[in-house]
Amino acid sequence: MKIFYAYILFVFIGTTSLQAQEIDTIPINTKGLDIKLKRSPLPSRTGTIPFKAVQLAPVVVDARVNYWKTRTSVGINVNQATFSNNWKGGGVNSLAIGGLVNYKAEYSKESYSYVSEVILEYGKIKNKDQLQKKTRDRIFWDNKAALQLSKNWYFFGSVNFESQFDSGFAYSKNTDGNEFPNLISKFMSPGYLTESFGFEYKPSKFFSTRIGTGTARQTFVLDTAVYITRDPNDPDNRLKDKKAATKYGVDFGKKFKNELAFQVVAAFEKEIFTNTMLKSRYQMFIPYDRALVNIDHRLDISITSKLNRLMNVSLTGVGLFDRDNDTRIQGSQTLALGVMFVFPR
Template sequence: MKSFYTYLLLAFTGTTSLYAQEIDTIPINTKGLDIKLKRSPLPSRTGTIPFKTVEINPIVVDAKVNYWKTRTSVGINVNQATFSNNWKGGGVNSLAVAGLVNYKAEYSKDSYSYVSELILEYGKVKNKDQLQKKTRDRIFWDNKAAIQLSKNWYFFGSINFESQFDSGFAYSKNAEGNEFPNLISKFMAPGYLTESFGFEYKPSKYFSTRIGTGSARQTFVLDTAVYITKDANDPFNPAKDKKAETKYGVDFGKKFKNELAFQIVMNFEKEVFTNTMLKSRYQMFIPYDRSLVNIDHRLDVSITSKLNRLMNVSLTGVGLFDRDNDTKIQGSQTLALGVTFVFPR
């Protein structure tokens, strides 16, 4: 029975295949038939398409790479106070004016860099019934050229100049109670010129350390008047004058002194808070021909906070230890509110 159904299925399949093959292979004679092909709606064109060459002029960009970056800031601070004659709180009329100019230029190309920084400061205060006195007076000009040796190390050479604009006085009172000034410093008395070369470590843009293995400093005292201390009660009597044999490390009768030394200079400048810049410079000068107790130290620190586009408040401080000037640490501090113009903006 199973064989019967199997034969029947095979017979049906074979018949269907033969029938499909016969239908698919039936020839059709198209001779004499009117067959029309439908025209394509797309446009057609025969022949060659001509191409015309069009000249395109290249665009030349007139741009130059500027390797210089400069910044100039000019600040003015004014402080004034006035009291009536019957003011019971006490006080003295005063007027203080101070100015600051800071110019910095930086050049950087490949492994070579150059930095020049100029700082000019001057200020005076006048109190009623008193002599005018200086509050700020400084000329500072630093120049440094460097060649990069590795990622953080440079070989540098630098030259630095420092002095002051105006005469400086030490004030005392005579028998009548009036102030008497004694000249103790002026322009190029003293003046310092320092040359140095060595290696610089700069791990970031805001911090660097110079190690000056070969440094020389010339100290100038060009006016011998700073050696003389006059008597406040009898200033016109030369017999009562006191003469110092050495001033700022320079012997009386000489104009300058040269020293060879090992020098370290550390610089830090960074925006520590929003619109608040911290800038510091520490300098250590170790003479080769003197004992270690004669190491010179100087630390300059300034914090400037910008209130708006023009106004700012600044706090500056200086600490100095130099046995050629004094056996004790010298210090100065200034707090000022003023106007600052920065170029370029």
């Protein structure tokens, strides 16, 4: 009997426990109850935080657009050789020096552009027991303004000048075997001034072709001494009575000649290999008042390769056909190793 009562008590306690667990899950309405929460140990601040406006001064950027791009190259080449008096291999003591200055300025804004380029070259060589001789001598200044008409076509006007610094001589020998110089050219004898306008085709930055439908060229011979030839075997070095009728297309007794012509100028300048620049310029001059056999051609080519920051090697060549100078093609070639300074770097 006691066991029965104990079983009944165990069942009653278990049922009451389950009911209490179910009642604990029911939400309790705490409205109106005075419940105090434990204060947080962390510091806190109540109330509004005041903000003060900070005045920032406007920053003015002094930025200017530079429409000009310039480049200057200065090169110096030196070649020297010395032999002892008993040198059996043969040779002659010599010293050669040459200089080059190339300045180019470009302006471009919207559809208008302007390019100015100056090329100055001069070099001399002195061999033992011989007269000094020039190896290079040129003054060239080209100016061109252009107005863009379409993607690749421009209307242009240009003016360029060309001459030389020093006197040029033709060398011969007299009966004693000594060298004798005859003056054949000097500054502004000849000199060329060319004005041209027309259309330019420029499909890329490295190639362009000018078609000068209206071109005028003035040829100057200001010193009449270039017309006269001296006799190398005359002990008094007197002038020959015989004078050339024309020189560089200018009649004797006149200072210049003006010609109207059709002109084509093609230019190419590009880095063909790493640190190797190819630059060429071809010019064709067709006079309106003469036969087509009198067309003038000139081709300038230069290849310059940088060996390091300063040193470079250059190969230049010029081909010229102008019947006012000579009935045959004239040519010159120069290979030089030297230093080159370029600004800006």
